[in-house]
Ligand SMILES: Cc1cc2nc3c(=O)[nH]c(=O)nc-3n(C[C@H](O)[C@H](O)[C@H](O)COP(=O)(O)OP(=O)(O)OC[C@H]3O[C@@H](n4cnc5c(N)ncnc54)[C@H](O)[C@@H]3O)c2cc1C
Ligand SMILES: Cc1cc2nc3c(=O)[nH]c(=O)nc-3n(C[C@H](O)[C@H](O)[C@H](O)COP(=O)(O)OP(=O)(O)OC[C@H]3O[C@@H](n4cnc5c(N)ncnc54)[C@H](O)[C@@H]3O)c2cc1C
């Protein structure tokens with residue numbers, strides 16, 4: 001008999017007052033009993049609408065059934081058949097707009113907590129020592145992957161499973177892309193990312209860090225050595241507001257702020273990378289990146305305000321992150337748009353001068369645009385300002401690879417969407433470098449699609 | 460891990476290390492830099508490629524000991540390893556069309572300017588070098604500079620070696636003598652590059668300077684290295700590190716580079732305590 005509770009089984013969390021003093025994971029995960037109770041809420045629908053909501057097609061009712069039966073490891077194996085990074089996805093997928101959005105239980109009440117259950121199964125498997133990986137027999141074909149974010153890793157893993165010899169080239173000193181340099185420890189512990197990556201290495205994927213494609217080596221050089229190349233280099237180029245004062249000290253791009261904290265561990269005693277410990281931080285933006293920057297700043301002891309052009313309803317961040325940010329005492333200034341940053345005589349930022357906005361009537365696209373309220377301007381004091389208004393693909397690769405076309409946002413153009421094929425033969429691409437900043441699971445889906453196309457092309 | 464092949468102290472605070480890094484050596488060109496990390500807790504430190512040899516797969520760096528990372532790096536000996544070493548980063552120096560050039564180096568900046576001066580010399584350009592130091596004991600690369608230049612002016616602040624005076628004095632004198640340079644390349648402390656640029660602007664000589672803002676990734680991802688050039692925001696790691704000296708906002712850069720001075724000094728103090 002299904003559990004007809006209208007709400008998700010709650011997941012224990014660290015108390016907000018406690019967690020803003022450290023970088024420990026906030027959401028603590030289900031116990032086996034809680035997981036079972038939540039699994040009982042799934043109706044095991046025949047037509048499986050939830051699976052269509054998942055970009056990598058995780059067999060959702062099947063794995064949830066295994067959890068019902070108390071077989072967490074079996075559940076994890078089931079997920080792994082379609083998704084090689086389940087402990088990551090269970091934590092960071094925007095489930096409310098993917099699998100859970102179309103869950104039948106969501107029509108009356110809350111959907112099944114698919115993400116939390118996925119996390120539960122993946123964690124159980126990891127604690128049991130991980131999946132038994134056998135290296136498949138090599139098929140003699142070689143593929144190079146550029147970038148070790150979720151997209152590149154997924155493409156590499158899928159190909160390795162099929163016997164391809166795959167080498168991933170990563171510009172930074174640690175693999176993982178945004179999963180290691182962007183998303184903070186308290187949402188996604190780095191040890192978990194490292195373990196999911198090491199599972200791929202056990203499958204035979206080779207990872208070479210400290211290689212910048214386009215600088216240390218070009219795509220054309222890779223093509224001489226490999227049968228195909230997959231580009232999953234992400235959207236790492238930060239946008240700035242282009243307003244006066246952005247060059248002041250204390251003004252960071254979210255990328256720099258988060259990289260110092262997450263990749264370089266600047267918040268720890270032992271790390272020698274400095275980070276400015278501000279008293280009053282203003283974060284500009286409203287996406288996941290803004291929430292992460294704000295919550296990191298809070299943990300470094302600052303009062304934090306998020307400045308966003310529209311209203312709470314339009315915030316693009318995951319609901320859970322907004323909720324957590326509020327619990328942690330982060331203030332929101334909605335309908336505010338920075339006009340300039342004011343500094344002191346030593347070149348340090350002192351305040352953010354904002355324009356009050358209001359939402360216009362929805363336009364043809366149905367979206368209400370923020371427009372200035374004439375004459376309404378105000379100041380928010382700040383000794384640190386973090387700009388989190390978006391990222392676009394870095395031109396390092398497109399600029400050094402002839403014939404690799406980009407659109408006007410710098411995203412790589414695909415000639416065959418279903419295969420992830422770029423405008424160059426044998427060169428595939430996917431993830432943020434194609435779509436612009438999007439989500440982990442879409443990046444993984446693209447990696448998987450391209451892997452299948454590469455396998456087909458090379459067989 | 461990247462192996463240290465050789466180490467040499469060029470003066471009491473300037474060190475040359477040769478590192479085994481075939482990927483970098485294969486594609487490096489003058490003007491480019493690497494980013495290294497000494498160990499797991501270390502910062503990512505940008506240093507210019509001072510020399511490279513694709514055949515042996517080795518890359519040299521020359522650095523001044525100014526803080527924690529450079530201090531720890533200076534303690535490495537041949538046979539030791541450093542954790543990370545990535546490059547070449549940044550754009551190569553432009554040497555095309557340059558027939559006559561004055562290369563001005565201040566302190567360790569001379570080492571940064573050496574590879575491009577050497578390349579210009581090999582291309583058959585007439586190279587004049589002005590190298591400035593505080594005093595005789597800090598002079599580096601004297602022999603190397605002399606070998607690749609037709610005029611070499613060594614300047615010291617106190618006159619203990621070469622002539623007493625500033626590099627700008629020597630450059631002004633050469634220009635007065637009637638030398639017509641296609642370009643002046645100036646690399647050294649920000650103030651020095653600023654004053655060289657002011658001088659050459661008066662004479663209408665194209666001037667290239669090398670910017671060294673604080674960097675993290677070196678690939679255009681963090682924006683920490685941004686600076687204002689001709690009123691536009693540029694990222695030094697991908698758009699530079701070399702820029703038109705007549706367009707750079709030197710004062711802005713000086714302020715930005717002081718951002719972490721206090722914390723860095725604390726790190727270094729702790730290190731020196733440990734060392735005692
Ligand atoms: C702070 C932050 C929080 C986020 N939170 C969420 C979230 O909660 N949920 C969610 O679904 N999504 C989230 N996202 C978005 C998500 O992380 C990205 O959509 C996803 O990581 C894209 O994956 P990718 O593999 O395409 O690229 P990336 O993860 O960006 O990885 C690209 C990798 O390629 C490397 N690279 C780049 N250029 C080169 C080169 N020339 N040579 C070699 N290597 C190169 C980079 O160093 C990087 O490691 C967040 C993003 C950020 C920045
Ligand atoms: C592209 C590039 C190429 C460079 N090439 C060389 C080189 O070939 N040889 C060399 O000796 N140095 C070079 N530098 C400077 C070098 O990176 C710094 O000296 C080094 O990072 C200092 O690290 P530290 O931990 O030892 O000192 P820190 O403790 O970080 O700093 C000590 C002092 O130096 C200042 N400082 C820190 N970073 C920089 C910087 N990037 N530029 C200027 N001042 C800084 C600090 O404000 C502080 O006052 C280069 C910098 C860049 C950006």
Ligand code: SF4
Nearest residue numbers: 054058089093098099
């Ligand atoms: S991978 Fe993401 S979208 Fe797919 S089922 Fe898991 S949580 Fe949902």
Ligand code: SF4
Nearest residue numbers: 042043045050103104
């Ligand atoms: S739609 Fe919801 S209830 Fe139905 S199978 Fe999927 S998770 Fe279970």
Ligand code: FES
Nearest residue numbers: 677679681682696
């Ligand atoms: S060093 Fe990060 S963008 Fe230049």
